[in-house]
Amino acid sequence: MYLKALHLMQYRNYKSIDLEMSSGINVLLGENAQGKTNLIEAIYTLAMTKSHRTNNDKELISWGNDAAYISGELVRRQGKIPLSLQFISKGKVAKINHLEQSRLSHYIGQMNVILFAPEDLALVKGSPLARRQFIDRELGQLNPLYLHHSVSYKSLLKQRNAYLKQLNRKVATDKLYLTVLTEQLVKSASHILFMRYHFLKKLEGFAEPIHYKISDQKESLALRYVSGITITNEDTISTLYDRLLEKLKQHEKHDIERETTNYGPHRDDFSCIVNAIDIQKFGSQGQQRTTVLSLKLAEIELAYDATGEYPVLLLDDVLSELDDMRQTLLLKTIENRVQTFLTTTSITGIKKQLIVKPTIFTVSNGRIINGVCDIE
Template identity: 50%
Template sequence: MFLQKLQLKNFRNYSEASLNFSPGINVLLGQNAQGKTNLLESIYVLATARSHRTANDRELIRFGNSDADIKGLVHRRSDDLPLELELGKRGKKARVNHLEQAKLSQYIGQLNVILFSPEDLSLVKGSPTGRRRFIDMEFGQIAPRYLHDLTAYRDVLKQRNHYLKSLSMHQTNDRVYLDVLSEQLSLFGGSIIVQRQKFLTDLEKYAQELHLSITQGQEQLSFEYDSKLKDIKDRSEQELQQIMDTQLKTQYEKEIFQGTTLIGPHRDDIKFLINGKNVQTYGSQGQQRTTALSVKLAEIDVMKEQTGEYPLLLLDDVLSELDGQRQTHLLKTIQNKVQTFLTAPAMNDVARNLIKAPKIFTIEKGHVAETTANGELVLKTVTYYPQSDKQEG
């Protein structure tokens, strides 16, 4: 699949915009605060109905306006599909082929994207929260059941934590209701763990191959699902649900004292191993970055395997964070494979030599124009937004 056309209205610092893209590599050039990242963000929001930069939708709406609109025309194997996402005071409205969707979960997955930013290079050495978010965001796009179970799990977890706090403050003493909440949490928790383990197994297969290639066969990469729950390896969904329910009930006194749920997939993590050793603990910065690069690139093939089509790849200023060898491997991997949107201040030598026939947009002083790699104008201005002190990116 690829994004043929994008239209924006009152998104971030874009008043209006209309752009047509290449199915290959699209390069967005410009200095900081010109709108490159905002444009990339709009594609991500169109696909996932949420931003990777903020949880507050109000920040996505151009200063002084009450709503914003993102439209895209997606080419898939069988058809062209119009998508639209409206952001306003009353929340989001999502349309697929001009038909409004009753739930966002019915909308998500129509357009699949992988975002790779400098922050993703810290996936390995960063926090468990970031690694859980990585699984939830990427897998949630291609697995409707996972997204449903994750949403339900979070709802029950919120209720359970609230009830544990009331027990810790002696506002109630109904352990029967706590049993009910534990059973509900275990029902969704067991499903989430099984699905996460399957996703990581699929991801590991492709990441291992990529990692071996980057390291010239010297390093074997593997993953390990790290859970606070005991004895969960190679268990069925039903067995995991029972294990979680049993272990939750043994934690009651401790949980009531702390007023929070202490075990479950919301506290789990991923371990990355190179030649059997934990990269987070023992790996060099270069090994950690190579691991992160292998993981992100492996997502491309996992999404293709799961959906039958390649996703879009969004690269936000990543090249500047990689050395020449890793830049080369990244660009060779994506060439002629996936539609790519790449932001950078300028085309560097590696990119000039490896990217074949890119479509280049230069963003400067409120204008976006299609240009050559040397900055020569190809098309007149294709979009315009007045400069402001707000929401630049």
């Protein structure tokens, strides 16, 4: 798949732009604070219905305006698919083929994107939240059922935590209602745990040989899902439901005292094991960066395996953070296969032989000049 055209109106620092993009590598060239990352964000938002930089949609609307608009023409094997998002003060409107979608979950998954930014290089050594979001982003695009249960789980978790607070403060006393909330919560949680566990196993299958190659055949990578309950290959959704429900029942008193749910997918994590060592705790920066690159390249292959089409790749100023070897591997992997949007302040650091005739968009103060040329 690839994004053929993009239209923005009153989005961030763009008053109105229309772009025709290449199905290959598109370089967004310009100085800092000119709008390169805003373009990357707009493409990501068009796919996911929300920004990766802010949870406040109002920030996407240009100063002094009431609405922002993003639309694009996506090309997939079955044909062209018009996509559009409108952000207004009361919310957002998502359309596929010009038809408004009643739920955002029906929209997400039309265009698969993978974002790779400098902050992702801290994925391995960063917080568990970052790693949970890493899984959630990819699974949410590839599996509508996961997205459904994820939305349901977050809503039920909020309700349960609110009721735990009421019980602890003696505002409420009905334990039966807590039991109902817990059972509903665990129903969604068991699906999430099952899908996350098997997603990570599949990702490991793609990441391990990539990591072995990057490390010059010196390192073996394994991924381990870390949960408050035991999960194995033999587990079903039903067995996970029983196990987590029992765990929450055992810790119900503790949850009430703490006024929060202490076990479930919202507390889980995953570990990156290199040569039997947890590199989140003991790995070098080089090992951690190699692992992140392996995971990102594995994401591309996993998306292709799941959909039969390569996703759109967004590289936001990440090449400057990679050494020559890792930069070469990344660019060679995506060459002639994956539509890529790459931001940079200079093309002099990109080897000519790695990108042949890219489409180059020069970005300056919310304005764009595009053309096709060789890198000097």
